[in-house]
Amino acid sequence: MTRPYVLLSVAVSLDGYIDDAGPDRLRLSDSADFDRVDRVRAESDAILVGAETLRRDNPRLLVNNAERRAARVAAGKPEYPLKVTVTARGDLDRELNFWHHGGAKVVYTTDSGAARLADRLVGIADVVTLGAEIEFGALLDDLGRRGVGRLMVEGGTGMHTAFLAADLADELHLAVAPIVVGDSAAPRFLADARFAGGSTRRRTLADVERVGDMAVLRYLLRPDDPDHRFLRRAIELARQCPPSDTAFSVGAVIVADGVEIATGYSRETDEKVHAEESALNKLPADDPRLAAATLYSTLEPCSQRATATRLPCTDRILRAGIPRVVIAWREPTTFVVNCVGVENLRQHGIEVIELPELADEAMSMNRHLDLA
Ligand SMILES: [Zn+2]
Missing domain, CATH: 3.40.430.10 (Dihydrofolate Reductase, subunit A)
Structure with a gap:
C-alpha cells in the first residue's frame, strides 16, 4: 500500500x-x-x-x-x-x-x-x-x-x-x-x-x-525518508564514474517495494553509457517490478543524446514503464541547449520529484565542468 x-x-x-x-x-x-x-x-x-x-x-x-x-x-x-x-x-x-x-x-x-x-x-x-x-x-x-x-x-x-x-x-x-x-x-x-x-x-x-x-x-519535513536515502545512494554511485571532461558524472538506482533492484553510473560499462541506461540494462525489459518502481538519478534524465544511435534516457524510462522518477538537479546547459527530460516525463504521466536540497552534493563530482 x-x-x-x-x-x-x-x-x-x-x-x-x-x-x-x-x-x-x-x-x-x-x-x-x-x-x-x-x-x-x-x-x-x-x-x-x-x-x-x-x-x-x-x-x-x-x-x-x-x-x-x-x-x-x-x-x-x-x-x-x-x-x-x-x-x-x-x-x-x-x-x-x-x-x-x-x-x-x-x-x-x-x-x-x-x-x-x-x-x-x-x-x-x-x-x-x-x-x-x-x-x-x-x-x-x-x-x-x-x-x-x-x-x-x-x-x-x-x-x-x-x-x-x-x-x-x-x-x-x-x-x-x-x-x-x-x-x-x-x-x-x-x-x-x-x-x-x-x-x-x-x-x-x-x-x-x-x-x-x-x-x-x-x-x-521528513528528510530521513526513503527518497533521500536512495538519492544519496545514487550520489555515492556517481562518485564511481570514470572521470570525463565531456560528460557529467551521474548515479542512478532503481527501487521497487523499498528494495534496490538495479544501479548504474555514467561510463560504467562503456564510455558512452548513461547512469539510468546502465541500471535499466541490468534488468529484463519485461521485469514486472518496473511497473511500480522508482528511478533515482542524481541528474535530470536526458531528452536528447550526442550519440544519435542511442535512445535518450527519458524514452528508456517511458519504455520500461517506470511510473516515478526522483532527481536532485536539472541538467544545466553545459552540453545541451535545453534538456526537457522532466517535462517529457511529466507529460507522459510520470511523477517526477525534485530534491534540490541534495543538488550541491549531487553536483560535487562535476565541479570541473562548466555548470552554466
Ligand atoms: Zn541519459
Whole structure:
C-alpha cells in the first residue's frame, strides 16, 4: 500500500496568522502567489481542506488556469484533482461551493458523521467512514487505494496540525505575506500539539522563492525518508564514474517495494553509457517490478543524446514503464541547449520529484565542468 506524498500549503502573515478575526476572509496571497498555488494544485492528484475551512471560507478549490487543466487531461488525468474534506461530526451543508464545482469529491468522516451525511450528499460526494474517530493514516491509505500519489493539504489549522503532529506530512510550502494581523483571536497556521520530534527537531529548508510580494519557503519535513536515502545512494554511485571532461558524472538506482533492484553510473560499462541506461540494462525489459518502481538519478534524465544511435534516457524510462522518477538537479546547459527530460516525463504521466536540497552534493563530482 502506497500512501500519497503529503504537501502542506499555507499562506501566513508576518505574525503567523492565516486570517484575521473578521467575518470576511483576509487575502494574504497576491495574484502571483494565487497563480503559484493554482500550479501546485494542478500538479496534485487530490486537494484536501478541513470542514472548518469549508464553513468559514466556502472555497471552490479549482484549478483555475485552463491550460493547466488541459495539460492534466492530456496526461490522462481527470481535469480537476480529487477534492477531499474531513469532518468528524458530519456538519457540512449541501449548499457549500465545494460540492458544486470541479471534479470528484470524497468526504472522510466517522460512523456518526456518515449517518448524518450519507443522505445529504447522495449523488455529489463519496462518504467514507474511518470508524469511531478520524484516523489520518487510514485516510491516506484510502487515498492511496484511489490512486492518489500526491495530496495537497490547504488547511485549515486543524488539518495542518493533525498531519504534522502525526508526522504524515512530507513537505511544507509556507508563503509569508507582508501583512501584520496583530489579533490573537485570529486563526494561526498551527494549533498547540505534540509534534513528532518536539521543538528541537530541525526540518530541512529546501528552497526559498520570491513570488510577487510573498516569500515562499519550501521545507522537507521528513528528510530521513526513503527518497533521500536512495538519492544519496545514487550520489555515492556517481562518485564511481570514470572521470570525463565531456560528460557529467551521474548515479542512478532503481527501487521497487523499498528494495534496490538495479544501479548504474555514467561510463560504467562503456564510455558512452548513461547512469539510468546502465541500471535499466541490468534488468529484463519485461521485469514486472518496473511497473511500480522508482528511478533515482542524481541528474535530470536526458531528452536528447550526442550519440544519435542511442535512445535518450527519458524514452528508456517511458519504455520500461517506470511510473516515478526522483532527481536532485536539472541538467544545466553545459552540453545541451535545453534538456526537457522532466517535462517529457511529466507529460507522459510520470511523477517526477525534485530534491534540490541534495543538488550541491549531487553536483560535487562535476565541479570541473562548466555548470552554466
Ligand atoms: Zn541519459
